[in-house]
Amino acid sequence: MTMQPGWVPPGIDIGKANVARVYDWWLGGDHNFRADQDAARAMIALEPNARAIARANRAFLGRAVRFLAAEAGIRQFLDIGSGIPTQDNVHQVAQVAAPGSRVVYVDADDVAVAHSKLILDGSAAAAVIQADLRDPARILADPETQLLLDFTEPIALLLVAVLHFLADADQPEQIVATLRDALPAGSYLVVSHACSDPRPDLLSALETVYKNKVSARGRARTSAEITRFFDGFTLIDPGLVWAPQWRPGQPDDVPEHPEQYWFLVGVGQLPPRSQH
């Protein structure tokens, strides 16, 4: 019998791979098990660039949060599908750029939530709630959300590498619209999403591995479908681009073939409040 480490919340079956722990393995974390590693390796067999893509996604998240806190004046973040904490978590990046920034993390996964609680212990400016993106009203009404976020001031809604885990039947566009309609004027939406345009066959094969080995549904989407998540928002420069292309730290950080990092990413803003 495999011993479960003490940090594993009760009731977790570590014999079954899960989305948060597969991603943790790609990022080099140690909150994952044999089943997660096997699933991650099966995907690497199809896409040798998988780890680099996961890291490019995480790096985009850091750059977007830094931009929002340091340049766009955002002081509050709602991060849904936040994952297992690793380095450069949203509250850490935001608070370096703008001390006092507040973050509500949301994830459906027990391990991600348990670890976020450990990391956030004692932090008055950040909290984690366990909830499903498919129930946005519950996320918005949660007492932690209501306590930490001021819905009269702009908020950044982060949906980073999570919307592709929603099936079409979940009506992801409607979910994003429900969240958008709750956001104050001038708020931002940050999205990254697996895009099928460059290599539809590969993305379809990866979906099958997720379905069979990770029990995850959802799908990669076309750039036209991903663009629709920004309905009501104005995409800020440079628009919807491959992950390494979004405001790179150095021009050299953009690889020669950025479409090989087939995550499309973008940041949009709701119209700001009129000034008169």
Ligand SMILES: C[S@@+](CC[C@H](N)C(=O)[O-])C[C@H]1O[C@@H](n2cnc3c(N)ncnc32)[C@H](O)[C@@H]1O
């Ligand atoms: C690939 S990780 C992304 C983590 C982080 N946003 C990042 O980009 O670094 C996806 C996360 O979304 C969570 N997730 C998947 N489906 C979800 C849902 N329906 N509701 C809430 N969280 C979900 C998973 O548990 C996982 O932690």
